[in-house]
Amino acid sequence: MDKSYILKYLLLFVILQSCIFDFNSDQQIKPNIKFGFDLNNYKVFHDTISPGDSFGEILIKKKISYPQIYKIVQGIKDSFDIRWLTAGKPYTILSTKDSLSQPLYFIYQPNKINYVVIDFSNFDSIIAYNKKKPFKIVRKTTFGSINSSLSETMDQKGLPWELINQLSDIYAWTIDFSRLQQGDRFKIIYNERYIEDTILVGIKSIDAAYFEHNLEELYSFHFITDSLKKTPEFYDEKGNSLQRTFLKSPLRFSNISSRYNLKRRIAYYGNRVKPHKGTDFAAPVGTPIMATADGRVVKSSYTRSNGYYVKIQHNNKYSTQYLHMQKNGRIKKGKYVKQGDVIGKVGMTGNTSGPHVCYRFWRNSRQVDPYKQKLPPGKPVPKKLKNNYEDYILPLIHELDQIK
Numbered sequence: 139m140d141k142s143y144i145l146k147y148l149l150l151f152v153i154l155q156s157c158i159f160d161f162n163s164d165q166q167i168k169p170n171i172k173f174g175f176d177l178n179n180y181k182v183f184h185d186t187i188s189p190g191d192s193f194g195e196i197l198i199k200k201k202i203s204y205p206q207i208y209k210i211v212q213g214i215k216d217s218f219d220i221r222w223l224t225a226g227k228p229y230t231i232l233s234t235k236d237s238l239s240q241p242l243y244f245i246y247q248p249n250k251i252n253y254v255v256i257d258f259s260n261f262d263s264i265i266a267y268n269k270k271k272p273f274k275i276v277r278k279t280t281f282g283s284i285n286s287s288l289s290e291t292m293d294q295k296g297l298p299w300e301l302i303n304q305l306s307d308i309y310a311w312t313i314d315f316s317r318l319q320q321g322d323r324f325k326i327i328y329n330e331r332y333i334e335d336t337i338l339v340g341i342k343s344i345d346a347a348y349f350e351h352n353l354e355e356l357y358s359f360h361f362i363t364d365s366l367k368k369t370p371e372f373y374d375e376k377g378n379s380l381q382r383t384f385l386k387s388p389l390r391f392s393n394i395s396s397r398y399n400l401k402r403r404i405a406y407y408g409n410r411v412k413p414h415k416g417t418d419f420a421a422p423v424g425t426p427i428m429a430t431a432d433g434r435v436v437k438s439s440y441t442r443s444n445g446y447y448v449k450i451q452h453n454n455k456y457s458t459q460y461l462h463m464q465k466n467g468r469i470k471k472g473k474y475v476k477q478g479d480v481i482g483k484v485g486m487t488g489n490t491s492g493p494h495v496c497y498r499f500w501r502n503s504r505q506v507d508p509y510k511q512k513l514p515p516g517k518p519v520p521k522k523l524k525n526n527y528e529d530y531i532l533p534l535i536h537e538l539d540q541i542k
Contacts (some may be wrong), residue, residue, distance in 0.1 A: 314350055314394075387419060398417050433475060435472060448468055
């Protein structure tokens, strides 16, 4: 055979091999990074914790022995308590890709952002550590006009319940949400958190809000006055705190079904005057009841008329009481509670014709109408930060005014 032909064939073979190599290189598997691992390197098992599941039972199914499980639990006891595993939450197990399928990592997700990695790939160095998925913040605005209630109006607009709750918390001291009127308006500037660009995982914060109630304009601005605590506090356009000593209501969303009335007449009792020294908030059975102010629980008991109830002493001057609770879930006597803490649930115990909480308010050991008391406000923006605060809220006021 002519040598020139042989050279041509060899050259053609080299070119073809080069093309095949380039094609294969283009088809290389892309990394599949999740939880800080390239999942391509492992056998991946995803599941959800079922009611009654335990950490040990899950690993036993993956052929990890009891002595090994004990060693894992002991190795992580100072950084993660396996009793924190909750039914309904997802988990992932990463194992070797060989025929043994040896489990190496257990990854638990208590929520959409945070996850815990239990690393037992080396039984001489077992560790557990917490991580967060990367997320981005998206700034958004919304507005609305009240039709029936705040929750129904915001729900109809497709707004998340977390945003509804945060807005109600901001105005909990200044607006009685059971007395909203048709035509009241709100505007909100807020921040949402997303993972993987499109998956909403919650509301990060509200930057500013506006509420028009009874023709009164109520602005609120999130401003940090303590750089160490970094607690979210809200102030009006003048720098006055929106927080008060007491919440307007022990329930997030409810209707006042009966007000404080010393001259109330009841047909059932022959139309006689029977004073009502409390304020009734109608709500479904099981609705969480909140402490309206900080204090210590001095009673958590039962009487035939009150049903199951809780009484809180806030200071030497004020105390509050919450009647007709469910038996289970009540806070115990002697506990210290913070404003907004759940102390029980709405029930129908005692002398009641429907599910509600009767909220009673004492001032100087005398029962009074809480809505006729002049209660002390929270602390305003400190004078040294007043100029910074005014500069900060100016563009937010302009932005709120432009939302239509």
